[in-house]
Amino acid sequence: MKHRLLAVLAVVALAVALPVQAQLTVQITQGVEDPIPVAVVPFGWDSAGAAPHDVAATVAADLERSGRFRALPRGTMIDFPQSAAQVDAADWRLLKVDYVVVGRLLPRADGRFDVQYELVNVLTGQRLLGQSLPADAGALKRAAHRVSDAVFERILGLKGAFATRIAYVEVQGRAPSRTFRLMVADADGANPRVVVQSSQPIMSPAWSPDGGSLAYVSFEGGVSAVFVQMLSSGQRVRVSARAGINGAPVFSPDGRRLALALSRRDGNVDVYLLELSDQSLTRLTDSPAIDTEPAFSPDGRFVYFTSDRGGGPQVYRAATTGATSAERVTFEGPYNARPRVAPDGRSLAVVTLDRGAYRIATVDLDRRGSRVLTTGRLDEAPSFAPNGAMIIYATREGGRGVLATTSVDGRVQQRLAGGAGEIREPAWSPFLP
């Protein structure tokens, strides 16, 4: 009891001394050639004082960040309608805008707010969206991301992923005194928060399907162990601390199992399934080669993994029932590793060796074709956005680890710049409730 109290005190006390977490900011390095022109008009606010959040600024930044839209600068606007009825389509057409987003922020009697918004196609005059989202004062930015999601989906026919989050590992300092932090931030890099920190390596974060927990590897005990930690409470469970390697955890689509890599006592690394409810373990692969880096198919029927059973590392898949033997699924190039399965289950993102450089590629599982999407020298750890449109990955910039995203067609490229120290191993969250 005494120890626990002291531990709590230490946590609170040392937090004061921690540096403020530097935020990542998105820079578009390459967008589509003719982005869709859109005007996001500043939202109306009739109450006293300044509006608690600039919803329009967040929505405009989100849409621009996708690389698919160009937002009209505010200084260029000649009218500030707050509803679709007030939008003069001809005026906006003169400004070469195709769509206008308008809205208002209204305080409610219960202390919360209503974010009212509408989307107008000024070419047709059609009102495409009209909604009201209730939000707490502290959740207005999140509500704004939801507006972006809805606008993005209505115009492009693809679910937006602006109201999602990313996890990543941040390393500060130089050996022998380094600090590893597992971080979670909004998809735009805002609101970075520390999930866990250690002087020993932290690796391989993976989201639970409900977005409420992360599995990860920590060497804090001097050897590797796999933890599952709830983000809301910080409470965590050590789910695997067996002899040898405890690595590469990923959640099954139903959230009830982890696939992970274990070497046990004999040092032979294989993929196992761990039932979280009763800790029972099923061996999925059994070869003298390295089998690691598992990833579930969205239907949970297969686990894709890296194996060097054929010589160099390639991606294979095994049925989770264990019924059939593993089959190889990558064939282009001498090195394909660390698979992640697209949300539609039809392609993989992998690290591939492309003319002497490690780059991110997608592999079409039906046609077997592969396509290199990035141009770095040591790109790694690809992770799909839950809408399948973008892949976040780790790359190098000036010798430092940074995060970047690419659209799955390679046309839109972004850097998540800033942050402190070395940034690596991004994992994009699922859609969040």
Added chain:
Amino acid sequence: MRILPLILVFVGVLALAGCAKKPTTPPEGATGTTVPADGASTAGAGAGGVGDASGLPGYGTGEGAGEGALGADSIIYFDFDSAEIRPEFAGVVSTQARRLAGNPGLRMRLEGHTDERGSREYNIALGERRAQAVRRALMLQGAGDAQIITVSYGEERPAIEGADESAYAKNRRVEFRPAN
């Protein structure tokens, strides 16, 4: 003014001393229990603060923690994507094997490492393969199974920061460390 940081450090040391009494690494498997933040500090995503993770005996930073300096007889290097012990390091292995065989109470920790090329978890596996190759060589020369534990850090703890072959060659290694 100066006393506040001292109090914070004192509180931290007390707390970590308390934590350190708990076992941090269960033997084979022991799982399923909620663990307090022994060696690492956790935080709910809503909270901004976390504590410090150093101070775990034997596994903290610095000397004896796996990142201190080692002599030439305690480290061997490997070729790219290989776990084969090169002939020039046979002497290092036999010296270490004799030490173990002659001191049954001695325990050794073999730490496998790789260079930064390739994916991280694959490199964890490759580092383990290197450590296991050395473990087998030590056992063939008389060391006992129970005297040796292996740990792979993959590319997570490079000996030398750098992205050229000379740095890579120094990072593909197995380190022999006392584990008692």
